[in-house]
Each structure stands twice: as C-alpha cells, then as structure tokens.
Amino acid sequence: MPLHHEKSAVSQRREHGNTRSFRIMQLQSTGDAHLPSLLRSCIDHKSYSTGKLLHARILRLGLLNATFLCNRLVELYSACSKTRYAHLVFDSTPHKDIYTWNAILGAYCKAGELQSARQLFDAMPERNSFSWNNVISSLVRNGFEQEAVDVYRSMICEGFVPTRFTLASVFSACGALLDVEVGRRCHGLALKIGLEKNIYVGNALLCMYAKCGLIEDAIWAFRDLPDPNEVSFTAMMHGLAQADRVPEAIEMFRLMCRQGICIDSIALSSVLGVCSSGEYDESFLDSCGGGLSCILQGQQMHSLMIKLGCGNDIHLSNAIIHMYAKNGDMDSAELMFGNMSEISVVTWNLMIAGYGNKCESDKAIKHMQRMQCCGFEPNEVTFINVLVACVKSGDVEMGSQIFDKMSFPAVSSWNAMLSGYFQSGNNIEVIKLFRKMQFLGVRPDRTSLAIILSSCAGLEVLEFGRQVHAASLKAAGDADVYVASGLITMYSNCGKIELAKLILRKTTKLDSVCWNSMMAGLVLNSLDIEAAVCFKQMRQMEMLPTESSYATMLSCCGKFSSAFYGRQVHAQIVKDGYTSDVCIGSALVRMYCKHGDIEGARRFFDMMPFKNTVTWNEMVHGYAQNGFGHEAVCLYENMIGLGVKADSITFVAVLTACSHGGLVDAGISIFNSMWQEHGVEPLLDHYVCIVDCLGRAGRFNEVEVLIDKMPYRDDPLLWEVLLSSCRVHANVSLAKKAAGELLHLDPQNSAPYLLLANIYCSLGRWDEARAVRNQMNDNQIAKDPGHSWIDIKHDTQTFL
Template sequence: MFLAPMVRPSPTMLTRTATRPTTYLTNLLQTCIDNKVHAAGKILHAYILRAGIFADTFLANRLVELYAKCDQVDSARKLFDKMPQRNIYSWHAMLSCYCKENQLDNAHELFDQMPERNSVSWNMMISALVRNGYERRALEFYWRMRWGGFELTHFTLASVLSACGSLGDIMYGKECHGVANKLGLDKNVFVGNALLGMYAKSGTIGDAVKAFGDLLEPNEVSFTQLMGGLVEADQIEEAFGMFKLMHRNGSRIDSVSLSTVLGVCARGGNGDIGATSGDDWDVHIVPGKQIHGLTLKLGFENDLHLSNSLLDMYAKNGDMDNAEILFASLSEVSVVSWNIMIGGYGQNNEKGRAMQYMEWMQSSGFEPDDVTYINLLVACVKCGDVGSAHRIFDIMTYQSLSSWNAILSGCAQNGYHREAVKLFREMQLQEVQLDRTTLAIILSSCAALGYLEGGRQVHAFSMKPAFHTDTYVASGLIGMYFKCRRMVDAKHVFTGVHQLDTVCWNSMLAGLSFNSMDGEAFTLFVQMLRMGILRTEFSYATILSCCAKLSSWSQGRQVHGLIMKDGYADDVFVGSALLDIYSKCGNVNDARKFFDLMPSKNTVSWNAMLDGYAQNGCGDEAVCLYKQMIQSDAKPDDITFVAVLTACSHSGLVDPGMSIFNSMHEEHGVEPLADHYTCIIDSLGRAGRFNELEKIIDKMPYKDDPIVWEVLLSSCRVHSNVGLARRAADELFRLDQNNSAPYVLLANMYASLGRWDDANDVRSMMTEQQVLKDPGYSWIEHENGDACLLG
C-alpha cells in the first residue's frame, strides 16, 4: 500500500525540484494520482504555490486530476477557477471530475462554458448521461455532436448503442449500426458488444445472434450479453449452448457470466455436465447445482452478488432446503440475500416461513426495503390472505408502483375485484404513475365484474400514454369488452394494434368462444395459421372447446393433427380439451384410450373423461373411473361430482349416485351446490323414489333455483305424480311467470292423464300471462364438415 509519508517532500527533494521543477513534480503528482494519496498531494500543491510555479498549466491540470481522483470535487473546482491559464485538458479534467461524481447539472453547465470542445468532451457527457439513466438526453448530445462535425469514436457509438438498448429503440439503434459500418467500427469489440447488447435488450434476438457472429474475437462480455438476451427471449436451450461455447472457446468465466447462467437455471432447464478430462467440460443443459460447484472451483464463493444469484436459482426452482444451507454458509449477507429467501418462501406458499425470515432480518440489523415488503405481499397473496397483504401494504413508508401492482394483483387473483377497482381509484387520486401491468390487472377486474363503464375509462386513460397499442394492455381490453358483450369494441381494439402477438390472438379466440361465436373463432384460428402466428397450448385448448361446442369432429381431427405436429399432445390442458371433443362427438372409447395414454393428469383431465362418460350414458364406467380417481389421490372438485352424478342419473344408478352424493361433504370437503342437488333429484325422480326426493328438497338450500324444480316436474310427469308436479310448477310460477317450461310440462301431464279441464286451465293461464312456447333447434354436421342449425 502506498502511504502519504512516503511522498512527503524532503529537503533533498526540494533541492532537486529547484533544478528540474516541472518534470519531478509531475512525476510525484502522478504517483499521488495513481494511489489516491490526498494528503501528500496537498503538500505538493502548497509547495507549487510557494515556488510560484502555479502558472504552469500542465502542473495545475495534474492537481485538478489529483483532487478529482481523491473525490475532492469542491477543491478541484476552486483550483480550476483560480488557474491563470486553462487549456482543453484543464476543462476535461474538471468535466471528468463532475461526470465521475455524477454531478450532471454541473457537468452540463461546464460543458456549455467550454471555449472549445473535441470528441473527448462529447464522449464524456454522453457516457455520463447513459450511465445515470438519461438515455434520451444522451441521444440528443449524440446528434449535436454529429451535426457539429466532431469525429465519432468507438467510445461514442458504444455509449449511444447502450442508450438505444436501454430505451428499446431499435430504429435508432439500427441507424447507429449503419454509422458504425460506414466508419468501419462495427468490428471493434466495444462497438460489437454494444450492438449485441442493443439488439438483445430490444428483443430482436436474431439480429443479436448475427452481431455476435460478426465479432472477430468475442470475449466474456459478448457471451454474457447474448446469454442474457436468449434468456429474455425464453430460448433457454440456446442460452445454455452459449455457455457451452464460451467454455470451449476458452473465454474467461467471471462472476458476471456465472450469474447470467444461473439466471438461465432459475428460468428453467435441467441436465448434466459431463466432465471429460482435466478442465474440459461437455456442457449440455447446465443445471444450477453444477454451476454452484463450478463457482466453488473457480474461487468465487465469497462473491456476494454471485452468492445471491445462487440463492435466487435455488429459490426460483423451489429448492428451499439447499437455499437454507447456502444462506447459512454465507460469510456475508445483504438485504438482497434476505429478500431472496423471503421471496422464495412466498413463491412456495410458505407465508409463515417468509414472515419468520422477515423477523430474523430485522433482528440481525437489516432494514426491510420495498422489495422485502413486496415479497411478503406476494407470500400473502399466494396463500389467499389478502387481509394480511393489505396490512403489510398499509405499513409501508413508501408505496411504490410495484407494491401497488402487487396488492392490486392479489385482490384480482382472489376475486376481490371491487376492492381492486377501489384501490385503482385511490392510485389515481394519489397520482401514482401507472404502467402496463396496472392497467392489465384492473382490466381483468372490470371484465370479471362486467364493469363496462370502468373498463372504458381505463381504455380512455390508456390512450394518453399510448398503452392501448401495447399488446399486454390490448389483450386486457379485448378480454374486458368480450366479457361485457361488446364484440365490436373488442374487434376494434384488436385491429388497432400494429404488432399483434400470440396473447392478443388468444384473447380474441377466448372472447369469441365465450360469446358462443365458435364458427368465427375457428375462422380466426385459420387466419392465425395462414399468418404463421405462434400457437400455444391456450390457443389449442380454446379452439378445441369451440369444435366441441360445434360438435364438429372433422375440424377437431384437423386440430388434433396440428397439436401432434406442434408437440402439445402431452400438455394436460390440451389433452383435457381433446377428451372433451372426442366425448361430445360420441367417440368415448377413443377418448378413454387417449386418457389412458396421457403422461400426466390433473383434476381437469379426470373431469373431462367423467363428463364424456356422462354425456354418452356410460354410468358404470363413470363410477369405476371415479373410484380410480380417488385411489390415485387426485382431488375431486364440484365439477367432478356434477359429472359422475349426471352419469349415475342417466344410467339409472341411483344407489351409487346417492352414496357419492352423501360422501361429497363428509369425505371430500366439497359442499353440494344447486347442480349437485339437480343431479340427485333427477336420479331419484327417474327411479320414482319420491319419498327420498322430497326429504332432500325440504333440506336443500337452493329452493330458488328454477332448474331443480324443472327437473322435478319432468320426473313427476313421467311417473304421473300430480301432487308433487303441482308443487314444482307453483314454485316455478313464483320464480318466473314468463317461463313457458312449467306451463307446457304441467299441461302435457294433465293431458296424458285425460284431465283435459286441468290442461285447458293451464293453457288459459299461459294465454293470460302472454307466455309463448320457446321453439326447439337441432345442430347437425354435413358430410363436407359444414355445420348448420335446424329449426
């Protein structure tokens, strides 16, 4: 370590200085600058003043540099102001000092006062502005520099391209790329890496890969930037491939590249590193645990940033046991470390453990920050504890946009949509700057509430900052308008987005399906195919649902072929949708074969197969499948019981149906709903077991559900139970006097029993109430695959 006493001028030094003043003092000052020795530099400054050589501009410049290097900005400025003569290097020394200390206003003022400037002057300002997040101002300086005729260097273009990347301004970035080509600077490693970073950050990963290929000698920065870009583009395999190539090329693996590849591991990927000989690694898909081993091997175990990346990798993959072990072994922790642990437990639905870490964090002397509270908010939200989330939100000293979005999301996800709308209004009153996430969340709540006026207000607000053309917000607007039955408005939003992504197309498909516009949805899907739009599992699940509702087996088979081609056949939701269309089109045996081959099943899959049996009158098969479901530890829900009880009802399996109905609450904790009562009443009614049926009706809490009484009335007609039929009809008249079903069913029953006077009385009641019988329709599919509706 270089210490101040080592350069304290001695009498011998002063004698030498008298002989060779400038050269010797310059060397001493440079030593002080290199080693940031402020005290010794002040002694030299005093000697220069006493010796009367302060007028030497070169020495004065060195003194300004010294104070700048030692973070003595005020001293540097005082000295600069007292200089009898300044040259461009004097101005640069002071400008560099301001830029280094991020005093951009002072730097800008000094820059404007400079009597002359060169490329170095402009580069200093542009670099400082980019470094401090003033990218737009940096681009303005760049244009002023170009118009002024100053020479553009690799430092200029590297900074400007970095600004374009941060702004996501691909057009400006491409223009700078053209300038780099024209000046022959595109092969420069600094410019090349900046080009690569700009394309990667702007989401044009193809251009980023090309920029990487154009580099003559890519370094660790090149590999790391492209890895990061590939991760953001969800090209996980390719990102691992870059790490493999980096290792093979012998590029230096530093803590930044290791942090980046750990970010890849946190996003997904599993596999092995097969060590061959020595340090040669055959990297396939690099798993986080082996990167952890590489980190230790390279001696980075004490790098806090890298340790936090390792913690994050374990937490994101839900491996909190290894995260705990690593956290306990860290020689140093930061607020980031605590936040990762709290966030990890929050994401794993372990709210209690997250709260414990919050308490340990505070008892260890660390103050929670915005991220800490947001992670706790998420933990509460994931567990459905919106009340606790609200309390955490209320105690935050500064409620950032991220925290507002977290609490809004919690309300929306847990069905507290009115509360979400109320919070959104409060945000506006507090003039919180909203973003695309805020608008998407509140639009989902407006859609759930059918709150058209609120959705329109959000739409109007989104027009000002041009959020309405953002695909994320546009998708929310489309969903909201469709839920509110405003099909024209939804289509208008869709056609107004310049660059539609898969999410917007999926929102249109879902909206059309929701509004029973299934034919139009299929036409839109065909348009997706022709335009080469990426289909997702959601696209296929939605369009299969449309085919099922259309009972169009020919179209369903075509979609199934595309699913096989695109590799979504093993997706559990797509598989469930395929089961549904097989069953609705009467191919229940093929549906069961497909069900048995599914690699993974969830409750939705089981329900789809049960519903298929129910629709096709396969009651015994449905009961057997239900038992298999229970034995497989799959958790039945209310839809499961509707399906199996319907199957029992249609197949005359009264006793198995009663047994399953009675087990709902007692064994599975599912409270019977109106649909379940309808199924069991239909089952008992078909069997003529009216004594049991009346006991259930007397106890059921859904006496205002008309479907229950319609089902009972139909059963009474079959078994000529006039007394109970009259009770059911009276209940239906009470609920809706204009419903034609009870009049028709009751009149037909009287007619079948020869009670013509009673039948005429019912028809007279229909006439008096001006009730018209609803017409019936049938849906058929022609051989050519076209479907039509028959009256």
C-alpha cells in the first residue's frame, strides 16, 4: 500500500495559528492576554498550585471556549501527574481539536494508563503521526513490545509515514523481542524515507542489531552515522562486550576519547562493565588495547574517573569495585571500599560477591556481619551472594544455615542450595530440598529442574524422575531445551532409552546439548550404532557438533571393530578446527589405542599443543593394552619429569603395563612410590595390578604376603587374577585356595571352575579335572560364550 501524508503539518500550524490569534484578540479585549504565557511557564516548571489559580481565572472569565487554553490546561495537569483533572478538562472542552485529543492521549501515556490510552486512541476522530508515536513509545516504555509492533503495523497499513520517533521506538521493541526480521524491514523503510542517518534512528538501529547478536550489522549501522554521539559509542561498547569482543569494545572507548566525545558517567560505567568481563588467557592480551589486560584497563578507567571529577559518584564507585572484584583483585576493591564517602547496600553486596567468586566464604560472611553492624539491612541479593560464596567454597553446611535464616527465599536461593548439594555429591539432600520447595509452593525454574534431574540420573531413581518430569511440564512445558536435555539424561541413566528418544522427538527446538545428551545416553546403554546414527542426524539438521559431541562420538568409535569410522570423525574434527582441544585430543588418542594403532595414537599425542593428566593417562594405558610395557614406563617417567601430576588412573595404567610386559621390579618400585612420593593411596585396582604382575612372574610368596596385608582381601577380582596366574605356573595348592575364596565370594562365577579344571588338565590329572567339571554341572554354572570377529571391507563378521 503506498504511503501518504495527512494534511501537511505546515497547514495545520497555520490554521491553529489563525485560531490562536483570534483567541488572543479576545483575551486582549478582556485584559488577560498574558494567560497563555503564564500557563506555558506553569507547564515548564510543573507549578500545580499556580496552574490551579490560572484555571480558576479562566473559569471566572468564561474562557473555556478558547480551545487552545483548554489544551494548555490538559498539558499542565499531565505534566503535574494529575491525569484525572486533565481528563475533566478534556471532557469540559466544548470544541476539541486534534491537539486536544493528543494532549489527553499524552497524559494517559505518561501516566502509564495504557488501557485508557488505547481506548481513547481508538475513539479519536482524527489521528496524526504524533498520536501513533505516543501510543507506540508508551507501549515500548512499559514493556509491551509486541503490542507496539502491532500498532506500528496498523500505522503503516493506514498510510502514515513513520517519523524518527516511530522508528526509534520500533527498533527498541525489535531489540527487546529479538525480532530481527521486523527490524530489517523497518531498516529498509528507514533507507527508503531517508532517516537511516538520523542520530536517533541510527542509535536505535545499532542497539537492535547488537541485542539480536548481529554485531557485524551493528558495526555497519555505526559506520553509517555521520556524527556518532556518546549514546552511539556506549551502545557499540555494550554490544561488542556482549559478543565477547572485549578488545574491540575497549578500543571503541579509546576512539570515543580521541574524537573528543563527551565522556559522561554512563560511558565510564559501560567501559568499566567491559573491563569486568576479564578472565581471558595471556594470548588474548596483545589484541586488547596494546597488550593490557582487563584489570589494567580498569585501573586506567579508575584514574580517568578521578581526573574527570567523578570520584564521589556512588554508581561509578560501585562499578569500580565490581570491576576489581570480577578480576579477582579484592585488595584494590577493599581499598576503594574504604575510601568511599558514601556506600549503599549495593556496595556491600558487590564486596560479598567478590569474596564469593574467590571461594572465601569466611570473608563474605564477615562482610555481611559488618554490614549489619553499620546499620544496613541485608536484602535478598546479600543472602544469595553469601549463599553462593559458601557453596563455591564447599561449605554447604554453613550455606544451609544462611539459607534457613532467609524468610522468603527466592528461586535463585533455592537453586544455589540445590547446586551446593549436587556439587558435593549429596543427591539425596537435593531430592529432599526439592520436595520441600514443592511443599512450600515455590515454582521451580529451568535451573532447579536441570539440577534435580541430574540428581535423579545420578541415583537412577526412575519414579521420582517421572514426578519431576510432570512438574517440568507444569512449570516449563515441552519447549524448554534446557529441561529436555536433563530429561534425556535421566531416562537414559535409568535404562529407559525409548522414553529418552521420545523426549528428543517431542522437543521442537533442539540444541547441541540435547543431541549430546541423547548420544551419551545411547553409548551408556551400549547402543553405539544408534549413537553414530544420532550424530549423523544432528549434522544433517545443520547443527554444529561441539567438543562434547566429538568426545562422545570418538568414545563410540573406539568400541567399533574397525577404525574406519573413527578416522572419518577425526577428519571432520580437523575440518571444524577442534584438534587443539585437549578433551577431543585425549579421546582421539584413546580411540586409536583401542584399535591397536599405537603409532597413530603416539603421532597425534606428540602433535597436541596442550596435554593434561588425562591425555598422558590415555597414552600410557594405550601402550599397556597393546603390549608395549617398556614404552609405557618410559612415557610415565617422562610425564613425571615434566612435572605433570599423576593420579590413581595413571598408576593403574603404568602398573598394567608392568604386568603385561613382565617388568616386575619396575612395577614394585612404582607401586611403592604411589603414596610415598605422589600422595596417591593405593586402591583395589592398584593391588590387582601388582598381584597380577607378581603372579605372572611366579613370585607367589610375595603375593601371599601382600594379600595378607592389603585391605581388599574380600574382592572376587583379586582371587580371579591370582587363580589365572596359578594356572600359568601350575601352582595347584595356591590355585585351590584362590578357587575356594572365589567360590565363597561369587558362587555363580564360572571362572574358578574352568581355571582349576584347566590346571588339572595341563598336569594330566584328568580325574580331578573331571570332578571339577561335574561339580560345575551339578551347581548349574554355565560358561559365557566367547566371540570373535573380523573386518572385511568395513563390514564386521562375528563368530560365536
């Protein structure tokens, strides 16, 4: 529909001016020509009392027929927030013009009485751009962005051309709604009518793009502005910071200074917010304002604040404390805190949150106590900050005491306690607290539901998990992907994989977390082929795999008989640029080792730029499983020499290598060094490895001495390993003892019967072997069948 203007604004002003001139002549005849200017002054200064006196004068002189005076009275009462009186004047105006209607409409919009404003707007006999702008801007200001966009559409359909105020309001609404489609259409219209370079429109446009995550479009909108002001720069700084482009955000502030733009408290507050993001690695510093870290940039802003004379601004001082606290510099935060002439509850909360981030719950609690001694009353944020500090410090008991002191804890406080119990591994308490939360009628949010579902998954309590599922449907519905991923994990861990698949199918907007949860669940339930199919479907839906996706998929490929699929995934990892990720690198090493390609695993291991303990463990374990005992021990010694901390899994891997490689003395030396040199207490797996190592070497006297002293004597695995060694060395007496212990601990295990029978057979003692076999049949013990497979052109043939 073609756009057209109403009666031109010039002609309206001319008519209004003619009418006003006539009314002034009337006033001059009565000697009250000064009334319009007096009313204007009252409006400007919001002088309610003086305005009422002038209103009385107008009534006494019988001048209500002067429409322009009535319009001024409506404006006066609107400016003084007396909407009811404005409406009374409006009703008593005998000759209403469009200015009268717009004045009362503005009064309702200013007072936030949107329902009355909409009714009045619909009843207006005539509307102009000012009328539309009033309604649209008031809807946006009061958070009714979608209604504002709908009104804008009606305005365009009725043929009105939007003004700079219209477009600025609509761009603001689109930014709040993240509706970039409507925003782009408005951008096109702004280009058509030549308003794209207007400073108000341009600032609103770049803000819209920044909020929608389209930072490149925001940069183009910024560059199109002929004379960007402080609002433009501040909006760009905020948008770049939100997009994690911290160096560019700080450089934007430097550009603002170079161009002589006025630096006000809002600009300083914004750049301090950017500096508060902090916590990036050293390689990032060179691109951040000449190699300065965020904490140094923040210190410069602190100096600039003092230079500009803003040192006593409490909001900026709070921003400085927040910047220091976020960057972990609590000494500077304390210095700033001590020098402030005025502090507020917000200041105390920032200090408490800062100590919470550093896991110093004792200092956070002391600050809350000092805060109360100074006469400040802790609010909800104070308690949450202290609670989070206790949880992060691992002091869940103290956190529980703080939580119990809260009169009406918000959902965020409940979430902090749920998270604390979950992180400490106390899933039972998580469930108890969630039940209490429901009993008190506190509505859980997506975070509460995700935590409780994780606890249900950890405990594998299906029935309670179903109840949480019902609560999630009531609270968040099926659409929340955050909850959906938790449900998929819970049902997968409880063995209900079909229900997990159903959740995945019913979720309309899937993200990578949901797909990762589904793949992990399938692998957990030994459905590796289906996990690979799930990975393929994820890619077909143009969902980019994450580090977790690839790690799960490599774990899955490691179980396949062929390395073909693993190499395909490796190629995709290289293409997507994830080869430097330490978790994916460790998974690749494990995958190649499982397929026996120890050279390929070592080659990739040596190429990895970053390695952690897990990476070293995988390579040592790969050598051990593939019979390269000497290489495994050498790699272990290299690992220790480089200062990498060994853990219990490291010692399992290297002791397994010593066992398989016959390196008995090296194994004993490493076993003895576990606690003495590395502070790692030997567990069952370590004892099993060293028993296997000694047993394979036939050093049974040392084995018996070790078993008598070890704390894991009642574990079947230990005796099964010993029995296996007795078979190799035909040690019948010890084999009988081991078999007896094993049958006592695990009567249904076929291994002791078979191993003992094989020992007798190897010695030609057929009667005794037959007796063991008969005893096995009498006890109805069946041997698990073995499998063999061969890969022919990527097709696996299995034999039973």
